[in-house]
Amino acid sequence: MEKIDGKIVMMSPRPFVKHNIITTNISRIFGNFLVGKPCVVFGDGVDVHLDEKNTFIPDVMIVCNQDIIHEDAIYGAPDLVVEVLSPSTMRRDRTVKMKKYAAAGVREYWTFELDEVYVDFTELELKAMDEEERQAVKWQIKVSLYDDLFVDVKEVFEKV
Numbered sequence: 001m002e003k004i005d006g007k008i009v010m011m012s013p014r015p016f017v018k019h020n021i022i023t024t025n026i027s028r029i030f031g032n033f034l035v036g037k038p039c040v041v042f043g044d045g046v047d048v049h050l051d052e053k054n055t056f057i058p059d060v061m062i063v064c065n066q067d068i069i070h071e072d073a074i075y076g077a078p079d080l081v082v083e084v085l086s087p088s089t090m091r092r093d094r095t096v097k098m099k100k101y102a103a104a105g106v107r108e109y110w111t112f113e114l115d116e117v118y119v120d121f122t123e124l125e126l127k128a129m130d131e132e133e134r135q136a137v138k139w140q141i142k143v144s145l146y147d148d149l150f151v152d153v154k155e156v157f158e159k160v
Helices: 017-034 090-094 096-104 123-128 131-136
Strands: 002-004 007-009 040-043 048-051 054-056 060-063 080-082 140-142 150-152
Touching: 002 096, 017 040, 017 060, 017 150, 048 096, 054 096, 090 096
Parallel strands: none
Antiparallel strands: 002 007, 002 054, 040 060, 048 054, 060 080, 140 150
């Protein structure tokens, strides 16, 4: 369950396997990059208390401020939050939660503004596209926390 504006909101049943594979892939990518750096990656299951009235459980997050990391939860705004969208939670993730994260000071939330749709296209799908469509495909996601952190879309969807 999560808490929004002081009201308990029951979350949907546990996510499907594909959802878990994607969140694990993202956590691994971030974790590998952050070795030897001060920021810490957290996967699904860690509570984030933005304030007394708002508590969320993001799929993946990066926290750089060690002072907000406590034994039982994160108390304050993570630097980056990723929500892998599910049909049952997509609307809340893109509206209420997005606004709460932004107001709390989250620096990057991959649904703050949907600037691109990221898809791992098959070879057959790519062949069906014209040259302009293929050129428009985004193969990497730039993460703003570090100048050299790019996430390969194929790695995100590996084994899905």
